[in-house]
Amino acid sequence: MALDRRGFMKFVAGGTAGIMATPLPWKLLDDVSIWTQNWPWIPRNIDGASEFVPTVSKLCPSSVGIKVRTVAGRPVRVIGDPDHPLSLGGVSAIAAAEVQMLYSPSRMKRPLRRAADGAYVAITWDEALAILEEQLSAVKGSGDKLAALSGDENGSINEVLSGLLAKAGSTNFFLMPGEAQPAARAWELMGGQGQPGYDFENSDYVLGIGANILESWGPAIRHRHFFAQTHPHGEEPTARYVFAGPVQNNTAAGADQWLPIKPGTEAIFALGLAHLLVKNGAVANVADFGAFKAYVADFTPAKVASLTGVDPKTLTKVAKELATAKRPLVVTGSEFDQGAGAASAMAGFAVNLLLNSGSIKALPVAGNAVADAMPRGQMLKQDFIAYLSRINAGKAAAPQVLIINEANPAYALPQADDMAKVMEKIPFKVSFSTFLDETAMMCDLVLPVPMGIERQDDVNTPYGCGQVTYCIGQQVIEPLVDARPAGDVLLSTAAKLGMDMGHRSFESVLKAKSGAVGASFKKVSGGTAYVSDATLPLNGMYLRPDVLKQAVDTKSPAEPFAIAPVHKLNIGTSTTATPPFNTKTIRRWELQGDVFYVMMNAATASKLGVKQHDTVTLTNKDGAITARVNIFEGVISDTVAILLGFGHTAFDQFSKGKGENVMHLLTAGFEPVTGLSVWNRAGVNIAKA
DSSP states (O other): OOOOOOHHHHHHHHHHHHHHSHHHHHHHHHHHOOOTTTOSSSSSOSSOOEEEEEEOOOOOOOOOOTEEETTEEEEEEEEEETTTTTTTTTTOOHHHHHHHHOTTTTTTSEEEETTTOOOEOOOOOOHHHHHHHHHHHTTTTSTTTEEEEEESSSSSSHHHHHHHHHHTTEEEEEOOOOOOHHHHHHHTTEEEEEEEEEGGGSSSSSEBBBOOTTTTTHHHHHHHHHHHHSSOOOOOOSSSEEEEBBBOOOOHHSSSSEEETTOOOHHHHHHHHHHHHHTTTTTOEEEEEEHHHHHTTTOOHHHHHHHHHOHHHHHHHHHHHHHHHHSSEEEEEESSSSOHHHHOOOHHHHHHHHHHHHEEEEEEEOOOOOOOOOHHHHHHHOHHHHHHHHHHTTOOOOSSSEEEEEEOOHHSSSHHHHHHHHHTTTEEEEEEESSSOOTTGSSSSSEEOGGGGOOEEEEEEOOTOOEEEEEEOOOSEEEEEEEOOOOHHHHHHHHHOOOOOOOSSSHHHHHHHHHTTOHHHHHTTTTTTEEOOOOOOOOTTOOOHHHHHHHOOOOOOSSSSEEEEEEGGOOOOOTBBBBBGGGEEEEETTTTTEEEEEEOOOHHHHHHOOTTTEEEEEEEEEEEEEEEEETTBBBBBTTEOOOOOBSSSSSSSBBBBBOOOOGGGOOEHHHHHHHHEEEEEEEEEEOOO
């Protein structure tokens, strides 16, 4: 039957009206609604009192001060703590996900031991402690047959670990590599006392040379606060922030100016600034100023431009801006927070001494709380990569037992596969870990530790602070899994083996540490951070051109393209991987499915004959990775930018098998004079796949 448009519309309307007139569909919808509300996995609102508990994030490398909102005692949300000196109201992408990470599918839920067939077997804590005691008893008093590695850069757990090793007769305690070690070595070589401090809060001109100060360098969330204060919305900035580095990373994107320079050339750039400052009359009150003046005379704008890629006029302009600022601050570091030697830190300190602005301080370091523990300065001298290299070369014996505390060296070290092979030579490895990461998967015994908000722990003046800062993270909730704090486990084990460390619990260590710092344990354990403006004199410092002459590397990588690793906190760290709730923050041109992207500018892409989304292979003598191309003008020419945090072979479905690990392409070398391991100047060949 033929129907006109009007009639057809009337038919549909009438049919619809008839259906809606019957009560049956509404009854069915009501039944379905009730049924689906009873599904067990649907989140439920919690009834009860709401409270905000102040603590500090031990997951985030920025040591963010946070407040955990609890409802009826259950954590539901993390926000920044405006009263905490390490956050001042801000929060990082990792800390914000900390409550959700309590329920991560990759969490360690109980102790595990490796069986003869290589499989893991769940065991009780009594069984696990018996195994640990047996292994430690076998190496007690046997010298360096016991070693330990810690991923906690500034906590008192390091005193427990190094004190335990000392009782066993070993000095093989190490921290995971970071920015603090090369800076401490540079500071010591230049005659500095205590720990270098950076006065971001009072600076009117901040120059980051490689240091990703607004994303991942030091207490970055604190730095963001001072940046925001000096950059009010809709008003003229009251301070100028400039970033020099190979990639327009998050710091460069937020800064007032980005200066593209080649990867690993931070020291050369800083010495170019020193040349211009000295040429215009800057003087440092140090004994070797004359020798330093003669040394930097060679770092002319033209030479620095040829080595770093910076425009000579731009370099001259920045030097003039620094000289005319009231309180300038120069901060050097690695673009990805590791792998730099002492030379770049020394060059940065030298520029600050020439500026004489008072923005660099010497912060006092508190004494130890644990008897026989390694002093903080010595901890920072220990080089784990050099240790593994000596073992690999047959110049040092592998330890019988390696204790690993919240660290993932099998994933996070350069030449990751080679480093993992060296670790396989160690007969017994025990990992204290929250998550089943790559390193835990290599160990013979895996002991679950509570997450930061499930335990009491401390943070002591993270590198990058401008003040002495000590805080204790409160335990917000009892552990949701069968986990125990590493400090308590190690102290009780040591006591059973007759190695008295002066403490029976980790809380006792924290009380003693509070006293050593000068803080009230009652206040800091209640969430109030201790802050002191105490400083040490900067008298007797040197610029050390004799060291810089040998340590500054002016050679380019042998391969035609340079690698610039990029660190973004939302992608996670080696010990967290990508938090499940952060997957939506990863952009489609960073990761699509399991395939990740590398970044290069159009000129580099044209030279290679590739276009957006093409697949390329990156190779050098250490490894190979495959990725797709994202053309991005925020990368200096002849450089490929590669995000850290991908390529996991462990953790969960949100991280495992996603992209590839850039550490496979980074080669560790050794800096002349200091002997520090360095891996921030790698090259690569690139071919279209």
